[in-house]
Amino acid sequence: MSKAITPRAQDYAQWYNDLVIKSGLADYSAVRGCMVIKPYGYALWENMQAELDKMFKDTGHQNAYFPLFIPKTFLSREAAHVEGFAKECAVVTHYRLKNDPAGGGVIVDPEAALEEELIVRPTSETIIWNTYKTWIQSYRDLPILINQWANVVRWEMRTRLFLRTAEFLWQEGHTAHATAEEAMEEARRMLDVYTQFAESFMALPVIRGVKSPAERFAGAVETFCIEALMQDGKALQAGTSHFLGQNFARAFDVQFLNKNNEQEYVWATSWGVSTRLIGALVMAHGDDDGLKLPPKLAPIQVIIIPVYKNDTQRATVHTQALEILEQLKKAGFRVQYDDADHVRPGWKYAEYELRGVPLRLSLGEREIQQHQVEAVRRDTREKLYLPFDQLPEKIGDLLDQIQQDMFHQAKSFRDQHITTVDNWDDFLRALEEPGGFVYAHWDGTPETEIRIKELSKATIRCIPFPGQLPDHGSGHCVLTGKPSARRVLFARAY
């Protein structure tokens, strides 16, 4: 099977699909909009899960599991929520098939219609708050700090592997608090967790901020987000955290006796990241030869490839390679040794480049004589020689360096793609060249936001938190010229 990858410059979308498919991250499935996450992609997800799960537990959260199905009427309880999610959902209407009297197959048994249809969860606020009602009586039952790892379904019409699929995997945190302040703190804390995860593990620089009302989660009072930039200049929302106020507590009548002995509605947050982050990893770091995975998440951090010309050489190299393999395994690296004999080293080099393995070690007779291995970094293609007697330390240092350099590379790219503009022409021009984020004044109205989207396909990615971008104070809307309190961040987005 050809592993030829469409160059980014030729067709970015096709380049992305080529990378995902040919590197073995995922595959299409027979079910419209649903994908198969292949072992290599799932191993990446497992590494992401492990790190996130640890961070959630370190901040006091526990995992739990709630039903896949949501009674149809639950969705309607929160007015904004149903508007946001009823449009695209999988509806279970029957609970049995029967043999088709007209043929060999099976048909839906019309006698097995559900009294109330069930929705396959697009998100779990409703079923969870209906449950919290029975768990919460007094302030002593609060806070509840729960996370769920689950699959969810949103019936997307245009799907793309990882980025937009009908079913995807994610985690959704759902917390309940006695005060608005505490809930707000929680929502902000989890955005910090996501920021740390994106930057320290994914090597993905993000801008933190608040969504405009139009981009808010359906049912939230305030949505916080982290926004990343892909290499084609489009933004990607990499995580969201919502302050839900008392909206879901009111919808499901969840009250508690506070310390003053008064009944009060409970305060809520929810927050989530999904397998979409794998798409972000691909698009933020990959090149025309394949993936570049950050060492902290890569399923294979180090690949060892033997180089030999005959069977005698092969035996010598094999023995030495196994020794190095064991040494690196013992040191805790995720390392593999590819001793397949039916393909040549060059083919393997290309294969592991495609798969984004951060560090490739080659070992031949010459290297053995010189007591060293040849190491090639995936990110910079820099070639180094590492002495046998310092392998674990040197490799540890190199992987750290790769992790940092990948972040700085992505950050430098991102920073070069934030353009501050003050008029509409510049706004449109900046979206094309250099592309990326455009930092501009907006008059604060949803009408202008919609108009800007219609005219430019750009949306407000966020109103950035202070301290990340220069604060230019107030000004005038880039489209309407009306007064604006501060600049916000626009981009075309995934």
Add this chain to the structure above:
Amino acid sequence: MSKAITPRAQDYAQWYNDLVIKSGLADYSAVRGCMVIKPYGYALWENMQAELDKMFKDTGHQNAYFPLFIPKTFLSREAAHVEGFAKECAVVTHYRLKNDPAGGGVIVDPEAALEEELIVRPTSETIIWNTYKTWIQSYRDLPILINQWANVVRWEMRTRLFLRTAEFLWQEGHTAHATAEEAMEEARRMLDVYTQFAESFMALPVIRGVKSPAERFAGAVETFCIEALMQDGKALQAGTSHFLGQNFARAFDVQFLNKNNEQEYVWATSWGVSTRLIGALVMAHGDDDGLKLPPKLAPIQVIIIPVYKNDTQRATVHTQALEILEQLKKAGFRVQYDDADHVRPGWKYAEYELRGVPLRLSLGEREIQQHQVEAVRRDTREKLYLPFDQLPEKIGDLLDQIQQDMFHQAKSFRDQHITTVDNWDDFLRALEEPGGFVYAHWDGTPETEIRIKELSKATIRCIPFPGQLPDHGSGHCVLTGKPSARRVLFARAY
């Protein structure tokens, strides 16, 4: 809320429900047949998952993820499979809701009917083998050794927490092989993995064997199982591993070029265990005071409870308890310290007994003066005193001892509940007293198997592998008197 638990002798089923609910393992949900797995129950599942996942990876398997939905026609491809699963499945027929023109809610949008209905996976053989078709061309692509952690749905009419729910969590292994021998070896290997998990981690003795044709997985050539005994004398199938032959390869036309350059259908296995195992843990070990969790899986292995009469004592005890807590955490134990001041130690003792924590440490001023803690085993209620300067070693030893003793306790109970019988009267009597497994001859026909079930409610749990029970050679069927080659194991079952 009262924590009173119905005694086993009074109402075993109610005792089980009381334990599950009151210990905080799970809760009912608003969706018929679906449960909420609460944090304590989910932590138990996470520990089970971690151990199983390690065992799967150590035997060469990788995780992946396949779609939740299965096209309706896929089910019909394998004749036995559709018979087994079409009867009870959740069917997605529509992909959109819309506002109800007649009222405030939402209704299913009749214009959004799917062309082909989708089934929420009851098990994934069909969707996976449809995918394997594109992954397998030659013997070089084999074996494929994949496991999936997922939720599945089977529309059960009578549900019970963990034991039988419409949705449950499980793992399903799906492997593809070039030869029948290799597939058979794999199916047996995974049954060994399940056996080791049940016995070494769950402290649950099991009998390994083959299912009779009537009890086989729908679509399998041979189903292997492990069968455990609950305290009410009913058996529980704790895991199954299926040799699927070429059935699914034929159904989905999955052929490969073998080493002789011939096209051949691929050989398959599948194997799974589910959250049902949590029900088994509860029923095999619990008593009238609560759960008894085996140390290797318990979310909390050690609970530290301070005992004091006044604030001065409280401060002293608190300091010492924190020191012990840190010491035990550092030693790698899952340990918690309950310093809540609004409930008395006796209340806490009962609470952690209910939750099945294997070891309780109490610490008061007297213990501190004597440089020791009081330790009480959950399984035997034995009280011991452990010197401060040997805590990690002593506690490690104790937890190992508890793990072993729980297994031997369950095994002794199980062994006392296997009755060998040679006639129908004894068969019926043994099912009542002592209850449990009845080891009897059967003439090998499905008719007799069905008749025995009708008359006694007992089913053939398995035809045991050799070496576990005495082999009495051939004999005569306990019901029909016809010749029988060997005894099989009957029981009433969950």
